[in-house]
Amino acid sequence: MSNGEPTNLIDKNMNIPCYVCGASSFSEVLDNNPSMSSDGQIVDLTISKQECSNCGTVRSSDISFLNDFYKNYYKLNVVNNDPVYIFQGEKMLKSEMHLEWITKLVGNRIEDCKSIIEIGCGSGNLLNLFEIKDKYGVEPSEKAAKYASAIAKIRNIGYEEISEKEKYDFIFSSCVIEHTIDPNDFLQKNWHIANDNSIIVIGLPIQDTESFDVYFLDHLHHFTVNQFVYLCQKNGFTVENYEVGYKCMTTMGYFVLRKNATTLSEIKYEKNHNFYASNVWIENLNTFLKQNTSENLVAFGYGETSFFYQSYTQLNSVVNCFIDDVKAKSEENVISVEEAINKNIVKDSFLILLANPHYHEFLKEKFKTVSGLKFYSPFSNKIS
Ligand SMILES: [Zn+2]
Incomplete structure (x- = not known):
């Protein structure tokens, strides 16, 4: 160097x-x-x-970048990290939706479990909901571990420090393995702390449905179902059940594993379609921005989808006003829907929809009284 x-x-x-x-x-x-x-x-x-x-x-x-990132950048929200999810008009806490999904996949075997460990339990919102007697957790964030200590026996350590002598009936992790440096090492730890009858449940982003997961800096691995199943088999597990996508959580999957060696299925080359889909979305928006320089452009959304486009397109050099009811109070360049309508900010404008396409029709309804407003979605590249 x-x-x-x-x-x-x-x-x-x-x-x-x-x-x-x-x-x-x-x-x-x-x-x-x-x-x-x-x-x-x-x-x-x-x-x-x-x-x-x-x-x-x-x-x-x-x-x-990892050391620098976790030391100087990463801000795990430990206070308000159990948001309300809305699916088909029904409101549910994020943790409740996860538990509902896991319970559906595992079935009533969960009732036989006397101990559970959650690896990377965060503030413990989800761990708290499991009806299992002895609850344990490990969490590398000191702040989050402190919160979680109120509901379970928590250690402020990484998974590497769990002793292989420890055994648990239910071993659980959600959105952890994609952050680990070596996923084989992570699965080996799961294997060692499991008994023959233990239930191992692993949740992670899966590439079989559309997402921009490959564009997350700190997600280090991006598996399809076949790639992840192969990885699990290689590490001495049978995948007993899995599902990709549940309600509004369309980009992740849960896998139910058991310690049981199986013959490795053959692995064939499989393209990560998300990588190419994301590129198309980026190109869509950049082209749209270039072609509409004379228009009044406003963006809707200041969450994950918005940050994806802000990070990887020319958006921030063209648009300086975002509409987002949740972030309007805390961010300077973000206003609420009501304010946008009342101050005529969206009248005769283009509103770029930077939210999960799942919500686009719902969002358009909010602006139906505004005249001359056109909508643009970089996901479908459609103007409406
Ligand atoms: Zn490979």
């Missing part, structure tokens, strides 16, 4: 074979700065991804 520091090979994935299939040939598929982190920030760090030439699994190619 030019600054005289030794190159730290551990920080690079470059010399490590594919965690899924073991092949060593990769092609670089993304290199961008700034990037978007999973806690909803645009960060001044370079995101770089590579695709395994043999099985197609996408992973981060350079993880040297």
Whole structure:
């Protein structure tokens, strides 16, 4: 390196074979700065991804940002991290929807479990809901661990420090494995702390449904169902049940595993379609922005979807007003729907919909009294 520091090979994935299939040939598929982190920030760090030439699994190619990221950037919201989800008019806490899904997949075997450990339990919202007698959790964030301590026996450690002598009836993690450096190591820990009859449930983003998951800086692995099932089998598990997408949680999957060696299924090359879908969405918006410079452009949404577009398109150099009822109180450049309508900000304008397409029709209804307003969705590239 030019600054005289030794190159730290551990920080690079470059010399490590594919965690899924073991092949060593990769092609670089993304290199961008700034990037978007999973806690909803645009960060001044370079995101770089590579695709395994043999099985197609996408992973981060350079993880040297991790120390800097967790020390200086990452802001895990420990206070208000159990938002209300709305699905078909029904309101539900995020934690409740997760539990409903897990219960559906595991069935009544959950009733036989006397102990549960949640790896990466955050503030403990979900762990608290399990009707299992002895609740344990590990959580690397000191602040979150402190919160969770109110509802379970919590240790402020990473999964690596769990002793292999410990055994649990139910081993659970949700959206943790994609953050680990070595997913095989994570699965091995799950294997060692399981009894033969233990239920292991792992939730993670899955690439079989449309999402921009590959554009998250701190998600280091992006598996399809087949790639993840293969990874689990390789580590001595049988996948007993799984499902991708439940209610409004369309981009993740839950997998129910049991410690039981099975014959490895064959792994074939599988393209990460999300990678290419996301690129199309980025291109859509950039082209739209270029073609409509004379229009009054306003954006709807200041959540995850919005940050994706703010990070990876020209949006922020063109649009300076966002509409979002939740963020209107706390962010300077964000206003509420009511304010946007009353102050004529959206009249004779283009409103760019930066929210899950699932909600687009619902959102359009809010603005039905506004004259001359057109809507644009970068997901479908449609004007309406
Ligand atoms: Zn591979």
